[in-house]
Amino acid sequence: MLEDIYKVIHERRDVRDEFLPQPLDEAVITRLLEAAHSAPSVGFQQPWNFLLIRDKKRKTQVKEIFDRASAEEAKIFNDERRELYNRLKLQGIVKAPLNLVVTCDRSRDGRTGLGRFHHPQMSAYSCVCAVENLWLAARAENIGVGWVSIYHDDELKELLKIPPEIDIIAYLCIGYVSHFYDSPELEQKGWRKRVPLESLVYHEEWPKNAQ
Structure with missing residues (x-):
């Protein structure tokens, strides 16, 4: 079991273009949502909601x-980097049979604010834990997940009728896939390499020469 946990963690991938049209069984979707709902939350706030989208239109x-939004983002890169950016497949929105929006209600259980008085951003961090729980559970089920982060919040909220006070934490594409990459796709396609762990670990205090 211990080896299985680490295996799932290390083999988790951000899926974009490998989705199959095969629909997800409702029991499987429920298991994934239960995994997300079992995530830790500061003050046991449970600030998340899950909006499921299946309609192709x-x-x-x-x-x-x-x-x-992607066309806007492409402009921030120089010519060579922009060319690579435009070649990358950065979403599987239509191809994935299920899209899922994970949101955050920062006012939920607002009477106590336990653990959030000094750090209100903990509500959002708790929802990110829910995303990771779902992602790892999906990988264990051989289901792919892709996180889309290129959009304007106001446009997406208007389309999906999400109230202004609710934060969008993640837009996820979910479904069975043809294959998983052996290593992160962006690393394989030359966007960025994994940073060595030893360069990111400090002890006791932040070093003066830290990058």
Whole structure:
């Protein structure tokens, strides 16, 4: 069991273009959502909600939001980097049978604010834990997950009728896949290499020569 846990962690991948049209069984979706709902949350706030999207027309509208934002983001890179950016497949919105929006309600259980008085961002961090729980559970089920982060919040909220006070934490594409990459796709395609762990670990205090 211990080896299985580490195996799932190390083999988790961000999936983009490998989704298959095979629908997910409702029992499987429930297991993934239960895994997410079992995540730790500061003050046991449980600030998350899960918005499931299956309609192709709606997914196409979300992709249009992505396309506009992606065109904007491409402009921040120089010519060579922009060319690589434009070749990358950065989403599987329409191709994935299920899209899932994980949101954060920072006011939930607002009477106590346990653990959030000094650090209100802990509500969002708790929701990120829910995302990771779901992602690892999906990998254990041989289901792929892709995290889309290229969009304007206001456009996505308007389309999905998400209230202004609710934060979008993650837009996820979920489904069975043709294959998983042996290493992160962005690393394989030359965008960035994994940073050596030893360069990121400090002891007792932040070193003066830290990068």
